[in-house]
Amino acid sequence: MTQDVSLQVNNLRVHYHTQDQAVKAVDDVTFSLYAGERLGIVGESGSGKSTLALALMRLHKPPAKIEGGEVILGETDILKVNREQMRQVRWSEISFIPQGSMNSLNPVMKIKHQMSDAIKAHQQGWTQQKISDRISDLLGRVGLSNSIADMYPHELSGGMKQRVCIALAIVLEPRAIIADEPTSALDVVVQRVVIQTLNDIQQQLNAAMIIIGHDMGLMAQSVDRLAVMYAGKMVDVSPVSSFFNDPLHPYSQLLISSLPSPDEKRELTGIPGMQPSLLDLPSGCAFHPRCPIAVEKCRQQIPPLRQIEESRRTACHLVEEKLR
Numbered sequence: 001m002t003q004d005v006s007l008q009v010n011n012l013r014v015h016y017h018t019q020d021q022a023v024k025a026v027d028d029v030t031f032s033l034y035a036g037e038r039l040g041i042v043g044e045s046g047s048g049k050s051t052l053a054l055a056l057m058r059l060h061k062p063p064a065k066i067e068g069g070e071v072i073l074g075e076t077d078i079l080k081v082n083r084e085q086m087r088q089v090r091w092s093e094i095s096f097i098p099q100g101s102m103n104s105l106n107p108v109m110k111i112k113h114q115m116s117d118a119i120k121a122h123q124q125g126w127t128q129q130k131i132s133d134r135i136s137d138l139l140g141r142v143g144l145s146n147s148i149a150d151m152y153p154h155e156l157s158g159g160m161k162q163r164v165c166i167a168l169a170i171v172l173e174p175r176a177i178i179a180d181e182p183t184s185a186l187d188v189v190v191q192r193v194v195i196q197t198l199n200d201i202q203q204q205l206n207a208a209m210i211i212i213g214h215d216m217g218l219m220a221q222s223v224d225r226l227a228v229m230y231a232g233k234m235v236d237v238s239p240v241s242s243f244f245n246d247p248l249h250p251y252s253q254l255l256i257s258s259l260p261s262p263d264e265k266r267e268l269t270g271i272p273g274m275q276p277s278l279l280d281l282p283s284g285c286a287f288h289p290r291c292p293i294a295v296e297k298c299r300q301q302i303p304p305l306r307q308i309e310e311s312r313r314t315a316c317h318l319v320e321e322k323l324r
């Protein structure tokens with residue numbers, strides 16, 4: 001079965017150019033986002049998730065630089081278009097809810113003014129009435145009452161602010177939406193509300209969505225496929241059911257075995273050892289110092305992300321050899 005691809009990322013590399021070396025925050029990342037699917041990207045803090053998301057929007061800032069690769073949206077490689085063309089694609093075709101966005105709403109502007117600014121930036125010539133109608137429509141879509149339009153951010157709870165940010169991201173009904181840690185800093189109940197809001201929006205717009213997070217339990221319930229990042233690389237990609245029932249990569253196996261039970265919330269903290277510094281990566285497979293089954297080859301050769309089954313890819317010499 002072939003599925004329509006909404007976003008195709010090929011061999012993407014993003015480096016931070018520090019004083020004496022390049023930090024490979026996104027290192028040769030390749031994946032597809034299928035039309036209408038929800039893809040989760042998980043990984044420990046510092047593994048390159050936000051850098052990847054920003055690069056997909058071309059919103060990365062120096063010292064980050066895209067060193068190579070392709071980001072194909074529809075028919076277009078958006079890494080090749082000029083700034084003006086990118087400005088037209090951004091928010092209308094692909095949209096983004098940045099990490100921590102609920103804390104970056106303008107504190108001295110009412111919600112309706114922040115939303116009307118976002119609408120006016122793209123829809124010239126709309127009447128005030130049309131803009132107001134659109135604001136109540138957008139608030140309704142994220143489950144907020146129209147009365148919050150007249151409020152300031154400090155009058156809203158964290159979950160409400162996050163839903164305003166989701167509303168701001170869908171002003172132009174994008175085909176693809178990237179949400180970077182949309183539930184961090186919220187309590188468990190509110191996290192579920194926010195995830196449900198994202199799911200509703202994704203279905204209403206029939207959009208493809210990338211949800212970045214580090215809460216495996218929440219991810220298990222809210223995405224179709226999961227991709228795992230480790231030290232700048234994507235090391236495991238799998239449908240969520242097989243990911244949890246039969247994880248392939250030893251890192252994924254450890255992530256899952258550290259989960260108390262499928263329903264409990266758990267963050268990625270339970271793995272022995274430390275994630276390596278991107279400034280001083282181990283030789284071979286970056287995971288080998290923490291891997292319980294590593295062999296000599298793992299110390300010497302970087303395992304490529306290889307297709308293991310029709311819908312699964314993993315970057316592990318031993319998984320590959322076992323299945324050969």
Ligand SMILES: Nc1ncnc2c1ncn2[C@@H]1O[C@H](COP(=O)(O)OP(=O)(O)O)[C@@H](O)[C@H]1O
Binds near residue numbers: 023047
């Ligand atoms: N402004 C920066 N300057 C230099 N290096 C950075 C900068 N921001 C991030 N990095 C590097 O990129 C890595 C990935 O960061 P990030 O994409 O924010 O990870 P994540 O979102 O997974 O926590 C970090 O571990 C750090 O080494």
Ligand SMILES: [Mg+2]
Binds near residue numbers: 049
């Ligand atoms: Mg991040």
